[in-house]
Every structure is written in structure tokens, then in C-alpha cells.
Amino acid sequence: MLILHCPCCGVDAEETELHAGGEAHIKRFGPGSDDDQFHDYLFMRENPKGVHFERWQHANGCGKWFHAARCTATLEVFGTYRAQTTEPPKDIRDAITAKRPGWVWREFS
């Protein structure tokens, strides 16, 4: 029963208000992509023990999607941010680095 801050409406929302949407920052591949690219886009997901980026929807609230950066092992939340981005913003990355020095993910470090 997590509590996540909705960056759209400002509410600290309990999990019963939220709808989980899986991993964030997945790049869409459509027609023209090769089989491996499309397969990875559809099915392959990170499964980290530690820092993770997730999509959440404030379903029983303002209805907006947002992203959360949190630790899957400790349930610590580093921050939430708007979904209209292809990568975690700098303040979120800095907040993670402050708590998890040396943390690296994809091209963000």
C-alpha cells in the first residue's frame, strides 16, 4: 500500500487510488522495426532489485499518468514526475544519486 505523490494534482495518493502501469521510459517500436527490436519493446522489461522507474496512473483521482522513481527492495520513493518525458529529469536523478551513490541506469548516471 504505497503512497505516491501525484505531480499533476498534488495529492499524496494511496495505492488504492492508483493504477500501476509497469516500467517507464520504454521506447515504442512500430512498423519498420526489426523483429528483435519489436520483441524487446513488447516483452522485455527491467526487473531490478533496487532503483526502478515506473508508470502510475492516478486512476481514482485526476486520471493523469505520472512516473515514479523508487527502490523495489526498500520501497523508498526518490520522487515522482510528469509522464511527458523520455528520461528521468535531472532533479530525480540527483535525488537517486544522493541516496544511492554510484547508481547507474542505461545512459543516465
Added chain:
Amino acid sequence: MSTRLSKLGRLIDRTKQVSFSFNGTTMRGFAGDTLASALLANDQMMMGRSFKYHRPRGVVASGAEEPNALVGLGEGSRFEPNQRATTTELFEGLSAKSQNHWPNLDFDIGAVNTAFARFLPAGFYYKMFIHPQPFWKHVYEPFIRKSAGLGKAPDAETRDADTYEHFYAFTDVLIIGGGVAGLQAAKAAALTGVKVLLVEQTAHWGGRAPVDGGTIDEGPVDKFVEQIVSELETMDNVTMRLRCMGAGIYDHGYALAYERLTDHAPQVAGPRHRLWRIRAKQIVTATGAIERPLSFAGNDVPGVMLASAMRDYVVNWGVTPGERVVVATNNDDAYRTAITLKNAGVDVLRILDARASGGGALADEVRALGIRVDPGKAIAKVSGGKRVKKVSICNQEGIGGARDEVSCDAVAMSGGWSPVVHLWSHCGGKLIWDDAQAHFRPDPDRPPLGADGAGFVSVAGAANGALALGETLSDANAAGLAAAKAAGGKAKRPKAPLGESAAELPMEPVWLMPANADTPLRVKSWLDFQNDVKVSDVQLAAREGYESVEHTKRYTTLGMATDQGKLSNINGLAILADALNAEIPQVGTTTFRPPYTPISMGAIGGEARGEVFQPIRRTPLHDWHDRNGADWEPVGHWRRPYAYQLPGESVEAAVNREVKNTRENLGLLDASTLGKLIVKGPDAGRFLDMMYTNMMSTLKPGKCRYGLMCSENGFLIDDGVVARIDEDTWLCHTTTGGAERIHAHMEEWLQTEWWDWKVYVANVTEQYAQVAVVGPNARKVLEKLGGMDVSKEALPFMEWRDGQIGGFDCRAYRISFSGELSYEIAVAASRGQAFWDALTEAGKEFGVMPYGTECLHILRAEKGFIMIGDETDGTVIPQDLGLHWALSKKKEDYLGKRAQQRSHMADPDRWKLVGLETVDGSVLPDGAYAVGEGTNANGQRNMIGRVTSTYYSANLDRGIAMGLVKHGPDRMGEVIEIPGTDGKSYKAKIVDPVFFDKDGEKQNV
């Protein structure tokens, strides 16, 4: 015998007699008794039988940890199995029945299991599964079925007569446990000004400290409890609840508490249980400790009891479990039981102290009372069937020989204390092994973490391993203060009260008594009393290769009983560690999961039952349908009429009448439940081109197009007619169940992928009442009502117009899901009933009749139209259904397009849609599979297809069906075999799925 003493009993009121019944016998107790103490007062030591061997079981504990004294409580609609006698407060008229025996508690046929004990060792079930099936089926299953299940399930036909509720609470500090530690922690926290919620599972504040003695601030413990409770009660920032158990701790400070409001007073009105759903900034668990049994042969004979429990029965309820008692211990605390018993006038025959050095100050006190103490001694064996008769004594260091015997009727045992770490552990708090006290306790450096990464649970008192009264209070004071500070309280330094109790010598761990007990003793040394797991079972599991404690638990069923190993888990772990030559902390514990003790299903459900379980959505015409014979069918959250029954008419006859009338005259369908989504904006066309497989951006205003929607996986998820309203506005119809889902699907893509596209989506489903006017007379009735021109020329098929009909502002769509001349007419929801009435009135001369969803289904199946959820099941793509015409070839991209190019999606062997016509005209069973040549690797017949829709068509007077069949469209005319679950095998010919009016002449008028 067990009996009521003439004195003592701090919790009972001897002036108030209470009568109750046990297995039909009327007995008497006092107000303040638990069912267990009252049964003991009536010399009813034996309270049940064990699960596997049906051995006689007496009460062994005095609280929530009790594994044996489980009863069925109440009658009829209030019957509940597996209730602990130790936590059931006595009330007038209480009716209890013991469990797990036949024909009665005293004489039980199933007890023969004991004789077969050597055939039922650890892993018995697993071992039997490897035997051939017939052996299992005819020999073991009947036997196991008969003995399976603990207690009786309530009668399936009764409904729980009580009500339950949920309650949301927010607090700064939640304190779980109202013993002296919880009370002191609450006070320390409350003095800082923070909001405190204190919950206690029993009916009394103070926990077991008043029983154990000692002094607080130089006065009796009872006095301290009384004072601090009245102090807390006057504080506005403190909420206190008795009979309210902290059941579980979850992520980010969420906790559940289970309040039993009327279990002890069934005549009181109101909900029976209340489930507290709590959010706390900080949680302090002050849950105390539970005494461990000792593992010696015969430790399960009724009359063998925890030393602390025996003390509780004497002090709290004025009941002694026996008249001649032997005490066995590995620590000083059990001496308190001897002193208590002796002072109450009960004979204490012997204290067997497994420690060679014996006890400390309390031992001296015991000796001064004239009780014999034997250091270094142990119980070799307890004899007796349904009651303790005799104790054989041996040296602790040995295999159990050189015996001395004492005849007695009760044994008090103490193997040391285990902190109640469950709630700490629920959300990830870690444990450390305390060598000195031989128990696991919370590791303060590894607490459960909150959203900010800091710990949000702390522990106070005995739950923290601080067992002596003085330590308990100072530990709790510090814990309460620290929690309050972490929750934002102002720094105060309340002084801890001074607790004093007799000094104690260290305990010494004793995991088996005697230390090297031989096999005959070990097979009689119980670990799990309810599930009949013995020392020998755990040792056998270790010999068979079980190393993980979690696996051993499941293999032996140790700790899987209703008490979840509260008593004996540590003893079991120690035996396993010893057998594996490992240290206890290396072996670790099994996982602690909520709830702490079972909570009622009613409490979990709360108010959500019956009509309020799930709200029903009603169309504006709902009441009219109800008055006119609707046989209701749930569709999503809606209720739709399946058919409208005339007086005396069967549902089947009603459906057939509606099917014929709609094709021959005029039918009206309430189509209001169809989803209606407005998609609007400069990029709306581009967006819909991505959402639908068809091209929607080229649709002209005033026109309609049937569209398919796929997921990114390529599978069909919805369909419906899309109408272009104006240059930047479309109205998308969805399936009845799909409106919210498809709305969310659109929002998701708009917000998370194409967030720069300028599009709004609004769900206007409930703003309109929509009526399908269907049949050869459809145009006639609309023309009679008058208004807009609905002629073939003015309103052609697949177009829509705004205007008035019969004076109603409306939007008329010329669309058809039946193959008939058909208009779907939308009016404002508030005008829906009046419009329906006008149609019904005007339609009389044209043979108007309403029709329901089954008629709708049959009409569409006659035309070979697919239905989402029938022809699709989440694994079907448009190509499977022959819908290639709806897949735009001009568009570069749409959701699902790339997926439909994947090799498996393009496989020519995929099952494809065809019509199925039974050779004899009968109706195929729904969902049945078609079988083909040969068998698969498991020797089963190969399957080549399945039935997706099947109906009796009154228009064709025969069964019609659709199905997905391997190479189906290439096999027209072939007859396939479809076995039904009714034992019959059906023969069906593969045909075109359009059964009726193949050229569409009926709607082209």
C-alpha cells in the same frame, strides 16, 4: 482435576454467574472468564483433538497463541469454526462445540490414526503422490478426504447474520499492544503532543505484567496500570481501543487493526467487527513475548501447559489447571508459577530445572516455601491419555534413562521466551539472534523502511527482548519518545517509571528434553501440537535432504496450523539447525505474514456485500424494463434485459418471439449502454488513425464507419461504429463493457506517447439514451412520429443526421447490427423514457416489441457479425476473423499493425472464423472444441477448433454457430466432429458465417 479456587481471579466477577454450553452440556462460569478458563473451572481440560492423529488435546496457553483449544462457536447463521477458547470472552448463552472428532470428543474413531503414526511421517502426502493413480484414488483419497479440514465450514446455505465495517484512521504514532510497555510508550509519545492511537487485542490493559508481579514506582503493577490508563484517557491526542488487534503492518505506514465489538456481547446492536485501515507516520510494536514449550515425550498430553499460562489461569481467573503440579524449566521465570500455585494452595511436587546450576533468587524463594528443586533434571516422559497421570524424571544430559517417577495431574513447562516479532517482520523488518536469551529479536539497524528511506517501525518492551520489568519500562519509554520525535513531536524527556522485579539468572537453551533423547522419546515429543509435528519429523526431513527452513515447514507442516507456529517455531528451527549441524541464525526463520491471528472474512469485506458489493449502472429506461418483464443479465456493471417475458411465457419462448418479431415487424432495443466517446481536436483524426485499424481521418462529416481496435500486441480489444461529427470531432461507439476501458486506453496513449498531439477525449456514455429502432417497419414508425427526413435518400446507410423526431431533439444513426433496416437514435438521457414511450405508442400499429440482448446476439449471429468477447478472447487478431477489409493498407502505422506482422500472427495454421451448421439441426454446445486426426504428446485427441457463438435461430428454425477452425475458410462443406460435455458428439458442417440474407437486401431499403 482442574477447578475454581476460592480466591484470586483479578478479571472475574464472582457475583455474576454466566451459563454456557459445551458440546451440549450446560456449564457455569463467571463474568470475566474466557471460554478456556470457564471450561477449566468445570474440569474440562480436554478441549479438542489434533489435526492429523486426532490425539486428545488440552488447552496449553492462555492467549492468542493457543493451538489446541479451538471450538466451533455459535449456531446457524452465526456459526464460526476454529475460534480460540482462550480469546473467547464468556457470555450468557454461549454455545461451543469441540472439533476434529467423530462421534464425540471423548471417543474418536479417527484416533486410530495414532496407531498408524509410523505410516504418516513427515511428507506423507508428497510420498504418496508418486504411487500409481488407482492406488491413490481408491486407497488414500477416501481416507484423507474424510479426515481433511479443521473444524466444520458454516452451512453453505446460511448467510452471516452480522454486519461489519471498515474504518479509516490517520495518526502520528500507532502503538500496537496495551501492556505496560505499550502504555508507557503511548504516554511518552503523547506528552510530545503528537496524535497517538493505542490498540490492545485483549479486553484489558496492562498485559501480563500484573500477573508476573514486581513493583512499578514502588507500588503494585495493577495500580500503575490503572493510573496510566486514566492519565491517557484524559489526553485529547490519545485514542485507545481494547479488543482491537494490530493485524498487519504494510508499506509506507499502512496498518490494519481488527476490532471485535460485539463478540463478547452479542446482544449489543451494531457491527460485529471493525477493520481499522490506519496510516501512521510511526508505528511502535509493543506486542510482548510468548513462552516456548519444552520438547519432551508426552508434552502434548492434556494437563501439560505453559508455565506462564498456568499462572494466568490462577491469578486472572482463579482457576487451577491441576491439584498436583510438576514444573519443568530452563529459566527462572517458571519459578513464579510454582510460587503462585503454592500460595494459591496447590501442591507443587517438584521443579525440574534443566540447568545444572539451578535457579537464582526465585529458586531460593521456592525452596523457602518447601518446594523441592531438582537441578540438572528433565522430564523423560509424561504418561496419561486424556489427562496427565505421571511424570518420569531423568537427567537432562542423557538419553532418558535412570528414571524416577512422580504422579501428578498437571505439568507446567517453560522453554524461555520468544519476542512477538510478527508485526515488525510483516513489512521487512529484520531479526537478530540473541544468544543470551536464545531468541530472535528485532534488529534496530534494519527496520521496515518508509517512503523516505527511514525506518517507520520500532519496538518496545518484551517484544524487543527487554523481558525484565525495569528494562521493559525504560525501553518502552525510549521507544515511545523516539517514535513521537520521528513523527514530528516536540522534544520532551518523560522519565521512565522505575520497574523492579526479582533478579534472574540466565536461561539455558533446551531444545530437546533430555538433551539426547532416544528415538522412542523423540517420536512422542511434539513441536506443533495442532498439526502433529514431532521432533522426529523435523529430523527425518533433515535426513531426507531438506535444508531450507521454508521447505521443511511445508514438508512437515510445522508452523502451518492456525497458530502459525507462535508457540513452537523456534523449537522446530533449533531441532532443524541441530540436525543440519548449523547455527540457528544461519537456518533463519520462516516468513511472518499478516494477519497476526486470523481475522473474520466479514471484517475484510466490511460493508461491501449484498447490494452494495458493486454498484449497478442503470440506463434511463431501467425501471420501464423492470416493469415490463425484463429477465436481467449483467453486462459489465450494467444490467440489460436478456429478454422481456410476457405473463406465463418462458425466457426461451420470449427470445424466439423477439427474434421473429424484429425480423418481421418492429423491435426496440435499449442501446444506451453502448460506450460513446467524443474525440476532439486538431489532431483527432491522426490520433484515431492510430487507435483504429481503419482509416478514420478520411471519414466525411455526416458519415459513419465500423472500426476495429487492437492492442499493441495485435489482438482485437474492441469494435464499434465511429461517426464524424464535424471537422475536428468524432464520436466513437464502444462495446457496452468497453467504454471506460477504451477511454482509459486512449488517455494512456495520449498522455504517455503522443502527448504533443492536440486531442481531448470525453466519455459521454451516460449523457444519452440511445434506442435501436429495428425491423421492416422501422422507417414507418419514425415517419409517423414525424420530423427529420429518414428516407433512403436523405439518410442513407452508414450516415447520421441531427434533427427532431416526434418533437425530440435527437441524433439518428442509420446503422445496423441485425441486418435489418435500422436506426439508432440518441436523445438526451433525461428525454430517454419519453422518447421510448412515444416509439412504443406510435409503434403499436406496426407490431412493436422491445427485445433484449439474447435476441440482439441471435440477430447478429444470423448475419455473421462478430461480438467482442465471443469471437475474441484476447488471443484473436482481425485476420483470424476475416476482417481484412477493415485493416487499412494505406496507413503506415496503427496500434497492433507491427505485431500482426510477427511470424506467429501470420501463420497460415491459425484458427479462422467460419460458420458451423449441425448436420441434424441441433444447437452446438457453447465453447466446445472440435477434434481432428491423431493425438498429441499426452495421448489426447488433437484439437482443430472451437465454437465461439452458438444459438437456436427461430428465423431459420435450426442451430447456428460460429467457430474458429484450423484452415477453416479452405474447408467449406467439410463435416467436423465436436464432442460435448454432455457425452454426445456433434457433427457440424463448415459453412459461410452469414446464415441469413447473404446479399443484405433487408437493410438496403
